[in-house]
Amino acid sequence: MTNPLIIAQIPVKNPLKIFAYISFGNWNECPDTLTLMSIRKYYYDKFRAVPALISYSTLEFLLPESVSQKAAIKTAVEYYNICPDIEQNDV
DSSP states (O other): OOOOOOOOOOOSSSSSHHHHSSSSOSSTTOOOOHHHHHHHHHHHHHHOOOEEEOOOOOOEEEEOOOOOOHHHHHHHHHHHHHOGGGGSSOO
């Protein structure tokens, strides 16, 4: 079985502005798009995390360098508090 795939190059200088073109959120436990844009900015400023994959229910980000285990655990707890729906994904 195959799933539809759209590969898009969105012409933005700041990778976070991609979410002005592609809204995401405001369903189930997921915050609305504007709230998520603020959260994404926080992680961009903190880790330089940039969006890499967007599906109907999942966002994946790339980091330019790895983070410590302590920072990863702290970030996972932070993110779970923002969007507890994450436990439905096979992560």
